[in-house]
Amino acid sequence: MSMLHIVNKSPFERVAFESCLAHAKAGDSILMIEDAVVGAVDGSIFSGKVKAAMSDKTVYVLGADLAARGLEGKAIDGIVSVDYAGFVDLTANNDTTQSWL
Amino acid sequence: MSTKNFLFVNRKTPYGTVYALEALEVVLISAAFEQNVSLAFIDDGVYQITKGQNSKETGMKNFSPTFRALGDYDITKLYVSTESLAERGLTVDDLMELTYEDADDDYAEKPSIILVNREEMAAMMAEQEVILSF
Numbered sequence: 001m002s003m004l005h006i007v008n009k010s011p012f013e014r015v016a017f018e019s020c021l022a023h024a025k026a027g028d029s030i031l032m033i034e035d036a037v038v039g040a041v042d043g044s045i046f047s048g049k050v051k052a053a054m055s056d057k058t059v060y061v062l063g064a065d066l067a068a069r070g071l072e073g074k075a076i077d078g079i080v081s082v083d084y085a086g087f088v089d090l091t092a093n094n095d096t097t098q099s100w101l
Numbered sequence: 102m103s104t105k106n107f108l109f110v111n112r113k114t115p116y117g118t119v120y121a122l123e124a125l126e127v128v129l130i131s132a133a134f135e136q137n138v139s140l141a142f143i144d145d146g147v148y149q150i151t152k153g154q155n156s157k158e159t160g161m162k163n164f165s166p167t168f169r170a171l172g173d174y175d176i177t178k179l180y181v182s183t184e185s186l187a188e189r190g191l192t193v194d195d196l197m198e199l200t201y202e203d204a205d206d207d208y209a210e211k212p213s214i215i216l217v218n219r220e221e222m223a224a225m226m227a228e229q230e231v232i233l234s235f
Contacts, residue, residue: 008117010114010117012145012189035114035116035117035118038145038148038189041191042190045188063158064158064159065116067154067155067158068155068156068158068159069116069148069151070148070154070155071151072153074190
């Protein structure tokens with residue numbers, strides 16, 4: 001049973017992202033959208049936690065939200081950028097979806 | 102009208118909430134009243150002035166070019182927290198080049214962004230008469 005975790009809050013402002021990482025299980029997928037995309041940037045004080053999660057989970061970022069904030073090209077290596085169609089595919093291809101609001 | 106020191110404190114990302122856009126609107130209105138206006142960018146507020154913002158795919162308006170107009174309204178002091186940049190894996194090179202023309206110096210183009218540490222930011226805040234936080 002794989003789960004898609006969708007997170008939309010900046011990890012620098014709320015603990016939702018951190019809580020998501022703490023509850024996601026091996027084999028799950030994590031998708032950063034909206035303000036959560038700032039957590040994808042390499043070299044931040046949060047990036048270590050994302051990299052640790054990437055050891056046994058797949059991490060995705062919505063490319064449009066990254067580009068809107070001028071952060072394109074700054075994501076941690078290995079984070080998969082998806083467009084809106086890819087977002088739909090992720091929800092369809094996972095058994096369940098959990099939104100961390 | 103007497104002139105006061107106004108500070109607008111920006112702490113939010115640009116597109117996730119409406120705070121950033123609303124703050125910018127109030128800043129532009131305040132410019133019409135010839136007050137001594139400064140802006141501070143701390144915490145997630147630093148993302149408001151990153152360069153290369155492209156919000157087209159999200160369907161939202163990219164209002165970041167408006168920051169370039171602030172110099173024309175004599176808003177020339179944009180204080181940016183060095184700690185907030187570093188915590189987010191960013192440097193000043195990731196920010197837009199925001200400048201103004203100094204009328205007292207033969208209209209020389211000068212940078213509006215002033216990098217300050219927390220201690221300097223706190224000292225600057227202590228000099229204000231009106232602080233509006235977004």
